[in-house]
Amino acid sequence: MKTFTEKDIIERLKKHFPEPWIDLNFENPYQLVVATILAAQTTDKKVNEITPTFFQKFPDPKSVADANLEEIESIIKSVNYYKRKAKLIKECCQKVVKDFGGKIPDTMEELVKLPGIGRKTASVILVNAFNKPAIVVDTHVRRVATQRLKISNGKTPEKIEKDLAKFFSKENWIYISKALVLFGRYICTAKNPNCKQCYLSDICPYEKKNL
Known part of the structure; x- marks a missing residue:
């Protein structure tokens, strides 16, 4: 059973990540x-290496929508599944131009209509691009929420998202979504979690702490 509160977690996370980033x-x-x-299935570091060239060539959705697939592929070919991703990016931008006047929509309902954008990605965009409350459930958040802090016993991202949305008040969703991703990525890692340096270890119910 949880013996901690939302406030306990946020206070401790803020010692690690006072101003979390993406x-x-x-x-x-x-x-x-x-x-x-x-x-998707590529490191953020690798993505950050190719996006400057991509955005120089394609500064907005319309430029992507009008581009040849081969042009897009040639810039992103160093990422995994580049052919599929090129197709998704082009289709996504075509829909943005056709249905949303060339502007990325800022609601969950509209974002998930875009090719290549599932609920998790839509939450990432809402939180980080629009500063709107949403709960991001990626692999890191899933591990922290279920195996480590045991806030959720959900087996699906949807159930975990609901449990987190219930546990954390809405005004904290933006902070939590950013901070839990970083916490899972850099501290509460899948292998050999950094429990000795973790400010949450005193309240964490995880049975196999790496102390």
């Missing part, structure tokens, strides 16, 4: 949409 580089919602599609 590891993908972007300057506007369009750039983050492209970066998140590229980042």
Whole structure:
């Protein structure tokens, strides 16, 4: 059973990440949409290496929508599944131009209609590009929420998202979504979690702490 409160977790997370960030580089919602599609099964570091060239060539959704697929592929070919990603990025931008006047929409309902954008990616865009409350459930958040802090016993991202949305108040969703991703990525890692340096270890119910 949980013996901690929302406040306990946030206070401790803020010692690690007073101002959490996202590891993908972007300057506007369009750039983050492209970066998140590229980042599937590819490191953020690799994505950040190719996006400057991409955005120089394609500064907005319309330029991508009008581009040849081969042009897009040639710039992103160093990422995994580049052919599929090129197709998704082009289709996504075509839909943005056709249905949203060339602007990335800023609601969950509209974002998930875009090719290549699932609920997790939509949450990332809402939180980081629009500063709107949403709960991001990536592999890191999933591990922290279920195996480590045991806030959720959900087996699906949807169930974990609901449990986190219930546990954390809405005004904290933006902070939590950013901080939990970083916490899972850099401290509460899948192998050999850094429990000795973790400010949450005193309240964490995880049975196999690496102390």
